[in-house]
Amino acid sequence: MNYKTMTLNSISRVLATALMLVCSIAGAISAAAGQGNPQPKPKDIYGYLYCHMSRDGEWTAFALSRDGIHWHDLNKGREVYDTRKLSEIEGGARDAYIARAADGHGFVMLTTDMCVARSRKWDNYGMNLLRSDDLIHWTARTFDFRKGPQIFCDPESPDPYKDYSTIRRVWAPQAIWDPTYRWKDGTRGGYFIYYSLLNDKEEGYDRMYYSYADRSFTRLTKPRLLFDWGYATIDADINYVRADGKYHMLIKKEGGKPGIFTTKAKKLTGPWPQPDDNDFVSFEGKRKCEGSSAFQIAGDDGWRVGYVEYSSRPARYRICKADRYLSHFNSPQDIIGVAAPQHGSFVALTKEEYERLDNYWRQYDSVVTRNPVLPEFHADPEILFSDGKYYIYSTTDGFPQWGGTFFTCYSSADMKNWTYEGVPFDVTRDTRWAKGNAWAPAAVEKNGKYYLYYSADDGKGKAIGVAVADRPDGRFTDSGHPLVTTDPSGHRGGHVIDVDVFTDDDGQSYLYWGNGFMAVAKLNSDMTSIDTTGVKVITPRGGTLDDYAFREGTYVFKRNGKYYFMWSVDDTGSRNYHVAYGTADSPMGPITVARQPIVLRQRPMDGIYGTAHNSVVEDPRSGRWFIVYHRINESYLKTAPGTHREVCIDELHFRPDGSIIEVVPSR
Incomplete structure (x- = not known):
């Protein structure tokens, strides 16, 4: 056999061996991935x-x-x-x-x-x-x-x-x-x-x-x-x-x-x-x-x-x-x-x-603290960050027919440990016109002052008032007269309650209110009166009690140039009471309901019901957002639903497109 023949035979053997190896590898891959869905090797499963x-x-x-x-x-x-x-x-x-x-x-x-x-x-x-x-x-x-x-x-x-x-x-x-x-x-x-x-x-x-x-x-x-x-x-x-x-x-x-x-x-x-x-x-x-x-x-x-x-x-x-x-x-x-x-x-x-x-x-799972964050019964929480501290103002709950007459104030440096700051405002003590039913406060810092807006009964019906203080913990002095007493022009039904205040980047402040309707007006520079010529009704339309039908509890904030409107759905005593939201290009609407509108709802398997009426705050130090809300105390679901509520806090997260990820209420 000459050299040329040996070389060809050798090449043939090499090629045959290589082909067998390729076939073997292909068979191993087929065996691993060909039958059923692919899986990692057992040693790689973590x-x-x-x-x-x-x-x-x-x-x-x-x-x-x-x-x-x-x-x-x-x-x-x-x-x-x-x-x-x-x-x-x-x-x-x-x-x-x-x-x-x-x-x-x-x-x-x-x-x-x-x-x-x-x-x-x-x-x-x-x-x-x-x-x-x-x-x-x-x-x-x-x-x-x-x-x-x-x-x-x-x-x-x-x-x-x-x-x-x-x-x-x-x-x-x-x-x-x-x-x-x-x-x-x-x-x-x-x-x-x-x-x-x-x-x-x-x-x-x-x-x-x-x-x-x-x-x-x-x-x-x-x-x-x-x-x-x-x-x-x-x-x-x-x-x-x-x-x-x-x-x-x-x-x-x-x-x-x-x-x-x-x-x-x-x-x-x-x-x-x-x-x-x-x-x-x-x-x-x-x-x-x-x-x-x-x-x-x-x-x-x-x-x-x-x-x-x-x-x-x-x-x-x-x-x-x-x-x-x-x-x-x-x-x-x-x-x-x-x-x-x-x-x-x-x-x-x-x-x-x-x-x-x-x-x-x-990154979306962190919880601020164990809920509820305040002792006893409180509702309609409003949170304000000022001078390195958080302040919560709330309806004092636990009274029949929501009959509380005063608001409480708590402060915290970390949203975990809260200090009682007393009663900054009592409508029967600190006003001449309000008779009771002190509900749903809103607070804002502006012009070197602190303004507390609230709902109360003036003897004829529900109205909205405002009081002023030099410190966030009060004591607040009433303006002397109601700010809003009637429904917006042409609107029938609902109550003048659940006030909210939002101040835009240009310094203009807006007042929102309403049960059964959502109204908005510009606040004048004195912060104790509104521009009555520009009152608008911007109620989000449509929806059912299972998703986003507007009832009350408006809250407005701004993030990345977008205006967020939150509101409560269903009755305050309902287990289904929950928070929905929409967005707008202007603080005066119109509001586009979110594709996935529910922000917060009950979790009955954990004994959490009636999660609604909220406020929102951004921690200026970390850039994290938080939602503050109340829930119904489980022990009073049958005997007095909606009058024994507790204040809770959870973190609020957003998707890259700005939409809100539904909050899971924590215990």
């Missing part, structure tokens, strides 16, 4: 993310855990993206499902586009496909199935319905990566998205369907029927189980023997046989369950299954164990550390992913 609908509302919330057992909420359990913006149909997100993207970088999420709180019905019409590179910033594509074939990327495929417009339910979508799927252009791989549909004009019950989405998670194929067992099936969860090399589906049966069952198949498209009725989540007895989601904890050969037990009030989110074959369910317990868990899913995170997400939301 913690876990629970992505779920909140029991407090129809938005997506996050919780983190190092061990998959003990969890802590991010953003205090509130939404982790702008729900109304990314749920274009109804502005609500339910049944959140999250998975690592097919290439192992970034994440995909699916939600049911649905908001029962607004629509008052359990119908919905589409789903949201979301994508993120960092679990913080999300983009979305919404698919409204009522629009029919035009929303799908395969117009040549057969249609499951004659008429898409009569679809009534598109529920609980989830996804698993299918490397075998081939697109029309020859591209391989797609997200197998499965969900239940109901078009009651053409089918008698909810059935499981599937579509494929491309790698961009923005293109979706037409629905195809996955299976029909002859009765309603919803809330499917598919996982690849390496122990037997099959796909296992957990699913809620609503026919036959109802409950959460498991079935398995060799391919994602089935066939999926009816489940074994002897292997299901049986330990809940007659209590109803749904919304299952299976996951594994690193180092544990078996599985964990989360699910909703919704016979209890409130519903409970439970996690049980299963064996390595995702069967034989056992050892259920309530999820630990999540305040408002609901239908959701789980994904393993690396250390970098976990810490980035945790650190991002921790």
Whole structure:
């Protein structure tokens, strides 16, 4: 054999070896990422993310855990993206499902586009496909199935319905990566998205369907029927189980023997046989369950299954164990550390992913102090920062029919430790015209003086007065006459109460007041009279008692050139009493109600009710913002609702676009 022949043979052997190595590497990658959704290597798993609908509302919330057992909420359990913006149909997100993207970088999420709180019905019409590179910033594509074939990327495929417009339910979508799927252009791989549909004009019950989405998670194929067992099936969860090399589906049966069952198949498209009725989540007895989601904890050969037990009030989110074959369910317990868990899913995170997400939301989690911050009963708190101290002026509560006659003042250097400064003003002692019902003070520093505005009864009805002092803690001297005594010209109904004062950057001060209406007028330079020729009614229009219908308690502040208007919704004695907001380009309106208007509301699972009538302050030293508000003392909910209130403080956070992140009231 000559040198040339040996060289060619050697080259051939090298090439063959290299080809085998490439094939081996490709096989390893396929084995790691080809079956089911990609996961970090067990040694790289640092913690876990629970992505779920909140029991407090129809938005997506996050919780983190190092061990998959003990969890802590991010953003205090509130939404982790702008729900109304990314749920274009109804502005609500339910049944959140999250998975690592097919290439192992970034994440995909699916939600049911649905908001029962607004629509008052359990119908919905589409789903949201979301994508993120960092679990913080999300983009979305919404698919409204009522629009029919035009929303799908395969117009040549057969249609499951004659008429898409009569679809009534598109529920609980989830996804698993299918490397075998081939697109029309020859591209391989797609997200197998499965969900239940109901078009009651053409089918008698909810059935499981599937579509494929491309790698961009923005293109979706037409629905195809996955299976029909002859009765309603919803809330499917598919996982690849390496122990037997099959796909296992957990699913809620609503026919036959109802409950959460498991079935398995060799391919994602089935066939999926009816489940074994002897292997299901049986330990809940007659209590109803749904919304299952299976996951594994690193180092544990078996599985964990989360699910909703919704016979209890409130519903409970439970996690049980299963064996390595995702069967034989056992050892259920309530999820630990999540305040408002609901239908959701789980994904393993690396250390970098976990810490980035945790650190991002921790900046929004700080609480000033333990609430309530003042002793005994106080309401309608007004906060003022002056000369290095905070001052709170409040209605003195605890009297029948809100019959207090004086205001109290407390001061603090840190908003944690408050000192009683006495009674700076008593309407029966310090005025000639007011008879009682000293309500809802507002305070402002200007012209080297301090002005205290308030509501009181002048014997004919409610009116607004003003008193002046040289010090923030008083004692205040009344101006001698009411500032406002009647409704704005042409307006009927409501009361002249709940005053607020805002001073703009140019030094002009504005007075706001009203129950049942929101009125505004410019204050004259003496701060004790108004420009009566320019009184305007700028009441935010629309809304319901569940969202933003204006009642009272206006508060105005300015941030980054934008004017924020806050107000209270519903009655002061109502458990639903809460704060909503809108913005304007002028201190005299008009007001545009925020897309997500609720700033603060009750949290009954923590015994917190009637959270409303607020003021706001920016700490000039740190740039942090705080909301001061009252809540109803739980002990008096039945006997005297709304007359035994307590003053609380929580931090107020804003998104980059200036919108307010809903506050989670703290204990």
